[in-house]
Amino acid sequence: MDVRCYLPTHSHAVHIGGLEEVALMNRYTPNISTPDMIILRDYQDILWTKSLSGGCEYCEANQGRPLQLTDFFNILRPQNIEIEGRKFWAYKHGPIELVIMRTRHFPDTAISVDESQWCSGVFINRKVWISGDTMFDADYPIRFAKLAEVMFHDTQLFFGGVHASYQELMTLPEDVRKKMFLYHYGDNWDKPETWAGGTDKYTGDPIKDGFLGWTDQRTAYDFY
Numbered sequence: 001m002d003v004r005c006y007l008p009t010h011s012h013a014v015h016i017g018g019l020e021e022v023a024l025m026n027r028y029t030p031n032i033s034t035p036d037m038i039i040l041r042d043y044q045d046i047l048w049t050k051s052l053s054g055g056c057e058y059c060e061a062n063q064g065r066p067l068q069l070t071d072f073f074n075i076l077r078p079q080n081i082e083i084e085g086r087k088f089w090a091y092k093h094g095p096i097e098l099v100i101m102r103t104r105h106f107p108d109t110a111i112s113v114d115e116s117q118w119c120s121g122v123f124i125n126r127k128v129w130i131s132g133d134t135m136f137d138a139d140y141p142i143r144f145a146k147l148a149e150v151m152f153h154d155t156q157l158f159f160g161g162v163h164a165s166y167q168e169l170m171t172l173p174e175d176v177r178k179k180m181f182l183y184h185y186g187d188n189w190d191k192p193e194t195w196a197g198g199t200d201k202y203t204g205d206p207i208k209d210g211f212l213g214w215t216d217q218r219t220a221y222d223f224y
C-alpha cells in the first residue's frame with residue numbers, strides 16, 4: 001500500500017496479477033486514500049472487464065450499481081503527443097513525465113501493433129526507456145536509443161514466442177546494446193551452455209556481449 005500510483009502495461013499475470021489485491025486492500029483498509037492509475041481509455045475497459053471485475057465488481061452495491069474501476073483508482077489520463085513526428089501518449093506525474101507507446105507483444109502471430117492485444121512500453125523523463133514486453137521490433141530500441149540514457153528490454157533465452165530473444169537483441173547495433181539492461185529472462189540465465197551453447201555469435205554473458213547486463217531483482221535503479 002506504499003505504492004500510490006500504478007501504470008499497468010498489459011494484462012499478463014506477471015504484470016497485473018496483484019492488482020486485484022491492490023484494489024481491494026486500498027478500498028477496504030480504513031484511512032487509506034484511493035490510489036492513482038495512469039491508463040488509456042481503451043486499456044481501462046480491457047483491464048476491468050477481462051481481469052479485475054470478476055473479483056471486484058460485486059463486493060458491494062454502490063448506490064445500486066456494480067463497482068467500476070473508478071471506485072478503486074483515480075484514473076489519470078495520458079494525452080496525445082508527438083516525438084520526432086511519431087504519435088505517442090504522455091502523462092506528467094509531478095516531476096516525472098511518462099511517454100507511453102504501444103508494443104507488439106501477443107499473440108505471437110501478430111505482425112503489427114494493430115493486430116496485437118494491448119501492451120505498452122514507457123519512456124521516463126526522456127531518459128529511461130522500458131520495453132514493457134514486446135516481440136523484437138528493432139525500430140523502437142534503435143529510435144529510443146538516440147534519446148535514452150538507459151534502456152530496459154525484456155528478453156527470452158530461446159527464439160520465438162512473445163518476447164524478443166537474446167539472439168535477436170544481439171543484432172542491434174553496439175551503441176544501442178551498450179545502453180541496455182535485459183529483464184524477463186529465464187531461470188537458466190546463468191547456465192549459458194543450456195541456451196547459448198550452439199553459437200559463436202555471442203557468449204550468453206550480456207556484459208561480454210555488449211549489453212549493460214541482466215537486470216537484478218530487488219535492486220533499485222536510481223537515475224537522479
Ligand SMILES: [Zn+2]
Nearest residue numbers: 010012105133
Ligand atoms: Zn507479457
